[in-house]
Amino acid sequence: MNIIYGILQLPCPETLFAGARRWWQVRDQYDTEGYREHCRMLAKPIITMLKEYQKEGYDVVLIGVDGSPSCGINLSPTSKKWGGPPTLRDEDAWNAEMVNKPGIFMEVLMEEIKKAGLKEPKVIGVGLDLKDAEHWNSEEITNIIAELKEKLSK
Numbered sequence: 686m687n688i689i690y691g692i693l694q695l696p697c698p699e700t701l702f703a704g705a706r707r708w709w710q711v712r713d714q715y716d717t718e719g720y721r722e723h724c725r726m727l728a729k730p731i732i733t734m735l736k737e738y739q740k741e742g743y744d745v746v747l748i749g750v751d752g753s754p755s756c757g758i759n760l761s762p763t764s765k766k767w768g769g770p771p772t773l774r775d776e777d778a779w780n781a782e783m784v785n786k787p788g789i790f791m792e793v794l795m796e797e798i799k800k801a802g803l804k805e806p807k808v809i810g811v812g813l814d815l816k817d818a819e820h821w822n823s824e825e826i827t828n829i830i831a832e833l834k835e836k837l838s839k
Contacts, residue, residue, distance in 0.1 A: 752814030
């Protein structure tokens with residue numbers, strides 16, 4: 686039996702919404718009807734692709750960016766203090782609390798998948814937006830690969 690894997694990078698909803706030079710944000714700031722509508726619009730072609738993949742029997746794994754206010758799977762940042770004039774210092778970027786909630790885009794995408802009557806994909810959250818992610822060593826990368834292999838084997 687041949688197994689074929691494909692990688693599809695989802696669009697970055699934050700870049701498309703606010704550009705690459707945006708200020709840091711937490712999920713509270715993106716949790717607006719306007720941003721959710723933006724995410725629903727971005728989800729439409731993804732839903733179309735998922736329908737096609739599932740029709741053909743493909744197994745889909747969604748890999749999100751834990752620590753992202755939009756693309757986190759297991760963790761996203763929150764803070765009631767963030768907002769108003771941008772007065773945060775570099776070290777303040779890591780002071781937001783992480784909550785066990787998906788990011789807004791992942792939340793909306795999963796809602797749209799359910800609405801379309803599709804099978805929910807397997808999910809993995811990779812902590813690329815968590816403090817000290819730039820200091821990862823080979824053990825963290827090996828753990829991510831092992832989790833991906835586990836998800837694909839089920």
